[in-house]
Amino acid sequence: MSDTRSGTIAASATVVLWASAFVGIRSAGAHYSPGALALGRLLAGAVVLGVIWAVRREGWPPREAWRGIVVSGVLWFGVYMVALNWGEQQVDAGTAALVVNIGPILVALLSARFLGDPLPPRLLAGMAVSFAGAVAVGFSMAGDGNASVVGVVLCVIAAIGYACGVVAQKPALARASALQVTTFGCLIGAVACLPFAGQLVHDVARAPASATLNVLYLGVFPTALAFTTWAYALARTTASRMGATTYAVPALVVLMSWLLLDEVPGLVTLGGGALCLAGVAVARSRRRRAEESVPASPPVAPEKQR
Template sequence: MNTRPSRLAAGAALVTVVLWASAFVSIRSAGTAYSPGALALGRLLAGSLTLGVFCLVRREGLPPRSAWRGIATSGLLWFGLYMVVLNWGERQVDAGTAALVVNIGPILIALLSTRLLGDPMPPRLLAGMAVSFAGAVAVGLSMSRDGGSSVLGVALCVLAALAYASGVVAQKPALRTASVLQTTTFGCLVGTVACLPFAGQLVHEAAGAPSSATLGMVYLGVFPTALAFTTWAYALARTTASRMAATTYAVPALVVLMSWLFVGEVPGPLTLGGGALCLAGVAVSRSRPRRAPAEAGPSGA
């Protein structure tokens, strides 16, 4: 059996998880100079420009009509609403807490995709999600105890999780008829158009923002948006939404590590233990049951 496609999908998922983890830290940094809407629009503009260049090089046309409903819905909810409310939420809570609250998303995706898409829910996937969710709760409790969260910030991150889950479930059917690049590019463009009311804020804030914040915004557009959303769509097209969502439980553990290394937000023992549980749950959810040995044929056969 050729395992190359599954390995490529796993590699794409890994790229997505690492880049999305870095996004939480970058948002925390760039958000000191840019308001939530302006930061979302700047990120989406950079992402749309990057994806548009790739579309021109690959001569990708417009997506088929059947894919537009999913593309438009995911663009409005995931690329648009999600990015604005996440940026807003990270002005109230630290990067690690934001990542953990947003990662109720995989459970919402599993429920929605089972109900709306008919995705299977194997026992290992359920068990892995339960372990990861326990880890997320542990980290969230530790950070709340340390005074790193607010009610408004947590509520905004919950709203971001709802937008993220709904966008993923809407995107999955679009990938049946549209290419990965078409789905990502035009979803990003829809989100960009939805955020255009923040254009005045973006122009005003860019004039006085430090170069490090502007570069952080561009990084968010090129890597965690253009590249990571494309690798996500590539992997999503080759597996179920529930299994892909479970993979993102690795994000909180990576965010905690990156926040520690780059922002100086030092995690406590409970936080580290919760991050380890998140990773363990991902390993369980991505594992496959061992095949039973083939039964021997009838006697004398």
């Protein structure tokens, strides 16, 4: 299987699992505080990833990769998850979706500035279409319009944390494997969230089993598995194209909410979801002669550990 096809499959698995996190976060968030939910999710993910890393004997990431791993671990695994959990408790789901979806745009701008990623017209056009779809989905899901300023700021912080984390992770993947980068990034995120350990113990003792199972699900699948498939795909394309792929998440959330939560979407919501998917298709399309004038470099094999 070619790197392009395997990367596309990995990216598809990522967005499906991240969309499924919407249901789990909604359920667990009613019984777990934002920091406790993030820490519980990261601890579960770190345990699963640590076992796989030990079984595969991949060794420690090379020194050159640690800077990117630490930055992405703190900002994406740590700050992003806490800020998003907290922000979604302050604003309705529609407002949160609108604000957080500036993240892929920030990824494109930052990767162009710091990684030298090209911004071809197809990518920009696709992101514009997808963002318009995300705006439509957000407005259709919005509540009374009484969005908390604090909640909006927290969602902006989440988007910035996500964007900076992705851009920091990309160079690390040139030196270390996807499993190494994800395992240690998740572990660093968990360490950054340790101040919430007391609240996690408190919440676990009082939360129903269903909420705790949702936390474990979030740790195993949308975190351990999805972040690994994300890193695998990111190593095989540009950060801006991978960021654009996440615009498929709002459309999948609409579908899953319809199927699992009996939340029947309106025509505007369905249209917005269709726009999101159409934009992703355009953003990830490529010309016959060249992908983006500069093909993505294949990942460098991790240094052999002594």
